[in-house]
Amino acid sequence: MDLFEEFLQKEAERLRTCWTAFLNPLKARLLPLPSRYAEEFQEAEKLPPEEKENLLAELVRETREVLEWLLSHGEVREVLKRQERIRVLEEIVARLAELEEQVDYLREELLRDELTRLWNRRALQTFFPEILKRATKGREIYILAFLDLCDFKKINDRFGHQIGDRFLVQAARRLRAFTKRLDVPVRLGGDEFCLLLAAPSVEKAEPFLRDLTATPISLQVEGEEVGLYFACGATDVLGEDTLESCLHRADLAMYEHKVLLKEWLSSGAKGPPPRPVLSRAFSRDL
Structure with a gap:
């Protein structure tokens, strides 16, 4: 495995580990997680709800940025084209961008006072x-x-x-x-x-x-x-x-x-x- 493949695997596993902290079924370990990320997963589970919301917004953004970085490399795009996966990946990036906007909007709504619209x-x-x-x-x-x-x-x-x-x-x-x-x-x-x-x-x-x-x-x-x-x-x-x-x-x-x-x-x-x-x-x- 070259350094690039190792980087991709590590990023994918790390993001997956963080994302799973928001999924209740995984508390029962119904899906296996890499042992080296168990500590990060456990720490994410302990976060209070408001911090999980902040982390979720960061993960959405980070996931999009990683995918955009991949799509910016000509060699990667060529491989994806051959595998007929580039359009799927571009659609995922677009959906993540929409999700970012929705998460940011919902997070601001959560932090606003309903009556006065000041911060709460x-x-x-x-x-x-x-x-x-x-x-x-x-x-x-x-x-x-x-x-x-x-x-x-x-x-x-x-x-x-x-x-x-x-x-x-x-x-x-x-x-x-x-x-x-x-x-x-x-x-x-x-x-x-x-x-x-x-x-x-x-x-x-x-x-x-x-x-x-x-x-x-x-x-x-x-x-x-x-x-x-x-x-x-x-x-x-x-x-x-x-x-x-x-x-x-x-x-x-x-x-x-x-x-x-x-x-x-x-x-x-x-x-x-x-x-x-x-x-x-x-x-x-x-």
């Missing part, structure tokens, strides 16, 4: 490891801002959930209008949102957060102008952080801002609203 909590969990890598390598520095619509429950209680949903959609529009390409706006659930912002520090991001929260999100409801303010807390994202540690710091800061905001509203909302609360994180490595 699952997306945040998916993106956050990449944010940490970027922070660790110094490519970009991020902060995490936790936002909550102050007194949102009163809107639902007074006007109903349909009006509440309109406020959530309007809040999402506000976040989209303020964010840049590198930022990640997320609806965590209910009236809770967060932003992963590309910014050098929470101090540098403070003017942006102040502008974002300084005016209420307003709607005309039953002939009345009704407005809700964002309560907001923010913290740095450190290379040693977890998503939970960042959300916890930002959530505590947001709650502190919410207390100040409610006091300001109850006293007549005189003067500018209180500024978002910043929770400065310090690396254990410093």
Whole structure:
């Protein structure tokens, strides 16, 4: 066996091993697998569903690229022509390209909030490891801002959930209008949102957060102008952080801002609203 044939066999077996991780019958070993790929198969079986979906998209793409690479070699094409298999292979490549688009679409749908079309909590969990890598390598520095619509429950209680949903959609529009390409706006659930912002520090991001929260999100409801303010807390994202540690710091800061905001509203909302609360994180490595 020459090196080229060995490469093809190895790639075919590796791809087959990974693909089979998504097929339940193979858990009972109804189909034999090469022993040297048993470990990779077992690791793929352990993946949580969202990671399997990501791996599946990568495998579809990788399979297509391997087949396209084969078809780009004249000698291989000649062999396939003689065997009358080239058209079949080209059809497989075209079908894989369609499947890629479908998987990408379905994966994005899975990561979008149905009501607001912002990214959802699952997306945040998916993106956050990449944010940490970027922070660790110094490519970009991020902060995490936790936002909550102050007194949102009163809107639902007074006007109903349909009006509440309109406020959530309007809040999402506000976040989209303020964010840049590198930022990640997320609806965590209910009236809770967060932003992963590309910014050098929470101090540098403070003017942006102040502008974002300084005016209420307003709607005309039953002939009345009704407005809700964002309560907001923010913290740095450190290379040693977890998503939970960042959300916890930002959530505590947001709650502190919410207390100040409610006091300001109850006293007549005189003067500018209180500024978002910043929770400065310090690396254990410093």
